[in-house]
Amino acid sequence: MSIPANPSTPFFKEPKPLSIRLWHWFTFLFFTASITTVIFGSTLFKTKNNISMVQEQVQSKGGSVTPDQARKVAHEFSDKLWMLHKYLGYALCFLLLWRIIAEISLSKEKKLLTRIRFAASFPVKGPEQKHNLFVQYGYIIFYFLFLLMALTGLVLAFEDITWLDPIHKLSKNIHSYVQYGLYSYAILHIIGVIRADIGSYGGIVSRMINGKSSV
Ligand code: HEM
Ligand code: HEM
Incomplete structure (x- = not known):
């Protein structure tokens, strides 16, 4: 493997292309919105927690509903939230596709792959190089987890497609475990x-906003 062009600026000080900056802040926005639906879906809107509330409210107005009827009503609210999660999920899938297209169309020295190869291409000497390598590997892990979430999310979203049935349960499990990897990544990041x-x-954060190199 040939060693890629040495990026002309020191680590983390290179200008950021517009496509990556826009991508980054949209991803931040949709990721946060998606997590918000997960938090509400597993707390306030959890079907189980709202069955008695529905029954109490109906009783307070002089009516009565069986636990099964109350469950149906409570489930409808949680269903709406998971629908929203699904639509936000489609937006996240689109953003992943955007990042892949950006990677293909960026100039060689701006590609993430170039940065990763460069970081790994020589014996790691000082702490700065070690740190750079650590960050670049972090990006690989993030994109891998993101891809897993998108693929398993799509399997869950297209539950009517029968040939996906055999992997539905597996996808659900992967989807619900991998979320913690993404949360951990976001916090550490x-x-x-x-x-x-x-x-x-x-100025590293400003560079993700204005794109200008500080050297
Ligand atoms: C930021 C990444 C995401 C996080 C943290 C996340 C988290 C979750 C969690 C915790 C669940 C509940 C899983 C369970 O049943 O235990 C879920 C369900 C689901 N997710 Fe995601 N998800 C993400 C991205 C996506 C994407 C990209 C899609 C693609 C469309 C998607 C579609 C779905 C669907 C369809 C369900 C099932 C909802 C239902 O039960 O009706 N998710 N997600
Ligand atoms: C307030 C929140 C955030 C800030 C201030 C922030 C800031 C930054 C900065 C400054 C960089 C450039 C680092 C470098 O030069 O290597 C970056 C890159 C990145 N961030 Fe964030 N970030 C935030 C939230 C997030 C979230 C929530 C995610 C995803 C879940 C995320 C994913 C990424 C990824 C994947 C990159 C690498 C982009 C690439 O070159 O491919 N960030 N972020």
């Missing part, structure tokens, strides 16, 4: 960029 901005890589 945000702590990481804040530390970098305060420390030796001042």
